[in-house]
Amino acid sequence: GAVVSQHPSWVICKSGTSVKIECRSLDFQATTMFWYRQFPKQSLMLMATSNEGSKATYEQGVEKDKFLINHASLTLSTLTVTSAHPEDSSFYICSASVRQGSNQPQHFGDGTRLSIL
Amino acid sequence: GQQVMQIPQYQHVQEGEDFTTYCNSSTTLSNIQWYKQRPGGHPVFLIQLVKSGEVEKQKRLTFQFGEAKKNSSLHITATQTTDVGTYFCAEGGNKLVFGAGTILRVKS
Numbered sequence: 001g002a003v004v005s006q007h008p009s010w011v012i013c014k015s016g017t018s019v020k021i022e023c024r025s026l027d028f029q030a031t032t033m034f035w036y037r038q039f040p041k042q043s044l045m046l047m048a049t050s051n052e053g054s055k056a057t058y059e060q061g062v063e064k065d066k067f068l069i070n071h072a073s074l075t076l077s078t079l080t081v082t083s084a085h086p087e088d089s090s091f092y093i094c095s096a097s098v099r100q101g102s103n104q105p106q107h108f109g110d111g112t113r114l115s116i117l
Numbered sequence: 118g119q120q121v122m123q124i125p126q127y128q129h130v131q132e133g134e135d136f137t138t139y140c141n142s143s144t145t146l147s148n149i150q151w152y153k154q155r156p157g158g159h160p161v162f163l164i165q166l167v168k169s170g171e172v173e174k175q176k177r178l179t180f181q182f183g184e185a186k187k188n189s190s191l192h193i194t195a196t197q198t199t200d201v202g203t204y205f206c207a208e209g210g211n212k213l214v215f216g217a218g219t220i221l222r223v224k225s
Contacts, residue, residue: 034212043205043215093159103148103209108159
């Protein structure tokens with residue numbers, strides 16, 4: 001149980017393209033999902049908290065107009081990297097917890113490797 | 118916000134040797150979670166420690182939470198090649214705050 005699916009796994013595209021990444025909780029409902037960014041050999045940096053039916057909460061320094069988050073249902077959150085540039089190339093991972101509330105273990109998607117040429 | 122410091126950054130051991138990674142905080146932690154990320158993979162939840170002085174074992178892995186709830190450790194006995202990856206501690210809350218991670222390489 002507690003499977004989080006992320007799609008696509010790999011994206012290679014030209015600079016200026018917008019890229020949408022999907023995160024789905026397959027066997028549970030998640031009112032909250034989290035989006036992280038990870039550079040090679042570095043830790044996970046939280047970008048934003050995605051809240052079902054309401055606006056996402058962005059971490060300091062993360063441009064909300066650059067990284068659009070939509071959490072339209074209890075099982076799906078999407079992250080759109082708008083007008084992507086080479087510096088946006090990274091590993092993007094989403095997570096969700098089975099139970100609501102704080103201190104809950106997170107289940108992660110497989111991640112999306114984004115390469116902007 | 119809360120910061121969790123994790124050391125060492127990197128450790129390369131011979132298969133069969135032990136391995137330990139440490140996390141420290143300047144303030145009291147409500148809980149500590151541990152995750153393992155295989156090369157090219159995603160983090161996988163290992164355990165959550167909540168109680169002061171808590172010690173938990175999972176086969177060759179031993180997790181400890183300090184008495185003051187300001188530090189935690191993960192110890193692997195007799196490492197195997199399947200143990201390679203990055204081990205992260207994280208403080209749980211409304212959102213996770215991850216340590217920098219310790220990259221473990223095992224020579225066979």
